[in-house]
Amino acid sequence: MLAIDLTDVSKTYDDKVVVDRLSFRVAAGECFGLLGPNGAGKSTIARMILGMTSPDAGKITVLGVPVPARARLARRRIGVVPQFDNLDLEFTVRENLLVFGRYFGMSTREIEAVIPSLLEFARLESKAHARVSELSGGMKRRLTLARALINDPQLIVMDEPTTGLDPHARHLIWERLRSLLARGKTILLTTHFMEEAERLCDRLCVLERGRNIAEGRPHTLIDEQIGCQVIEIYGGNPHELDALIRPYAQRIEVSGETLFCYAPDPEQVRLQLRGRAGLRLLERPPNMEDVFLRLTGREMEK
Amino acid sequence: MGEGCATALPTNAWNWIAVWRRNYMAWKKVALASLLGNLADPLIYLFGLGFGLGIVVGRVDGTSYVAFLAGGMVATSAMTSATFETIYAAFARMHAQRTWEAILYTQLTLGDIVLGELAWAATKAFLAGTGITIVAGTLGYAAWPSILYALPVIALTGLAFASLAMVVTALAPSYDYFVFYQTLVVTPMLFLCGAVFPVAQLPEGFQQAAHFLPLAQAIDLIRPAMLGRPADSIGLHIGALSIYAVLPFFVSTALFRRRLMP
Numbered sequence: 231m232l233a234i235d236l237t238d239v240s241k242t243y244d245d246k247v248v249v250d251r252l253s254f255r256v257a258a259g260e261c262f263g264l265l266g267p268n269g270a271g272k273s274t275i276a277r278m279i280l281g282m283t284s285p286d287a288g289k290i291t292v293l294g295v296p297v298p299a300r301a302r303l304a305r306r307r308i309g310v311v312p313q314f315d316n317l318d319l320e321f322t323v324r325e326n327l328l329v330f331g332r333y334f335g336m337s338t339r340e341i342e343a344v345i346p347s348l349l350e351f352a353r354l355e356s357k358a359h360a361r362v363s364e365l366s367g368g369m370k371r372r373l374t375l376a377r378a379l380i381n382d383p384q385l386i387v388m389d390e391p392t393t394g395l396d397p398h399a400r401h402l403i404w405e406r407l408r409s410l411l412a413r414g415k416t417i418l419l420t421t422h423f424m425e426e427a428e429r430l431c432d433r434l435c436v437l438e439r440g441r442n443i444a445e446g447r448p449h450t451l452i453d454e455q456i457g458c459q460v461i462e463i464y465g466g467n468p469h470e471l472d473a474l475i476r477p478y479a480q481r482i483e484v485s486g487e488t489l490f491c492y493a494p495d496p497e498q499v500r501l502q503l504r505g506r507a508g509l510r511l512l513e514r515p516p517n518m519e520d521v522f523l524r525l526t527g528r529e530m531e532k
Numbered sequence: 533m534g535e536g537c538a539t540a541l542p543t544n545a546w547n548w549i550a551v552w553r554r555n556y557m558a559w560k561k562v563a564l565a566s567l568l569g570n571l572a573d574p575l576i577y578l579f580g581l582g583f584g585l586g587i588v589v590g591r592v593d594g595t596s597y598v599a600f601l602a603g604g605m606v607a608t609s610a611m612t613s614a615t616f617e618t619i620y621a622a623f624a625r626m627h628a629q630r631t632w633e634a635i636l637y638t639q640l641t642l643g644d645i646v647l648g649e650l651a652w653a654a655t656k657a658f659l660a661g662t663g664i665t666i667v668a669g670t671l672g673y674a675a676w677p678s679i680l681y682a683l684p685v686i687a688l689t690g691l692a693f694a695s696l697a698m699v700v701t702a703l704a705p706s707y708d709y710f711v712f713y714q715t716l717v718v719t720p721m722l723f724l725c726g727a728v729f730p731v732a733q734l735p736e737g738f739q740q741a742a743h744f745l746p747l748a749q750a751i752d753l754i755r756p757a758m759l760g761r762p763a764d765s766i767g768l769h770i771g772a773l774s775i776y777a778v779l780p781f782f783v784s785t786a787l788f789r790r791r792l793m794p
Contacts, residue, residue, distance in 0.1 A: 283793060299538075306639045312630075312634070316631060316633050316634040321558070330638070332550040332553060333635055334638055335639065381638070
């Protein structure tokens, strides 16, 4: 069964094309990532899936329901973790869950029955009676995640779930998301964190200016797009080094003072650079960031 | 745009209650301070003006000035508390606090949210208006039991002013714009609608215009009830207040749809 089916969806704001004939499908139980820089249209797509914004063209089906026509029906089975926390600051952790459950038509008794397991999931058992304003950023995110689960959703839509969190808090969120996937939930997440996309997503779609420029499993994309070791070279004149190692590289990119060399045979490159003073070489396997930068261009847009 | 109407309208007769309960839960935490604040201001006016000016003014419309003023202050307090709740508190929940955004992610629609907010603002107006009614009645400036007829009118007045203010909330880019509504719409109504002196004191043209204002409709119902006199054209006044409550509701939800769901 498909959780999300987008076909040829477009959206224009004031003559600016934000989403451009975008299609993708998300299967039930899958973690699907929308990966793109700021302004690529990720949040707009998330809003369209929730029925908050209507597409100008194209068709959207979420959990078997046409959106936005019957979005309210779909939203009963969706949990949302928005980009900006919108918890009720004057309420306690427990009260936030209580109030939110009522929006789904749950009775106080029904909500109170699920609150303990939600608090346990969010690792907030000891904070049940703390005011939200007293929580750390990571705790607030976890509470937002717990709140999104109050209606036992099949699909969870997360817009930049770990933006602004420290690494510790981020890893805890990732671990919680994996446990949701293990329970069979479907997750759609938008992110500009390559590491997040690579770690969590079964499949992802790379967006640029609202267009789908690549789609697939992270490791398949990495193999297809890069397929060899990467050597990062710091120090030295990048253009001079470029000329020197070009015969041994599949591709070379310069970003600022750093040279990225995609080398099928890294030893050859090292050999060429041997004896040159002031250079620092870092050899590593390719990752999602390389794919992303290859597709969207490593130099900053002017 | 079928889906447009569906998001702008309430889904059913009870979904809005969840929004009302959220606001009630937040208010409970500060209930005492809020009640005192809402009551102190109109009571100070009632007794300050009533006894102070009352000495100069003498009797008005065949009653003491305090008793005349009481009906005006009850209606005015319903107007201001419903207005302030909507332009400041509801605006904050819609704008800075993103409370409405969170609610829109659930099965509720914009229509449910706006209806819940209006009902809540009307509740606060009812509390403030009823508080003053009870004080005035206890001190002998209003007549029992006809005073009770004023209570549903206070709630309806609150609903009408909340609904009007909701249009302003939907249009205002920031808090700074609310002062225009306060000084150009709300405050003039206090003087045009017979709250502090009889409308008959106004120039003829103003008298005619004032008849159409919602505060005048409210006072024409509340003052006779509090003075224990029969009121004229009850159906007409109730009908007018109902229109002020219903029409702006549809205008504001349409405006909110454009603002929040582009």
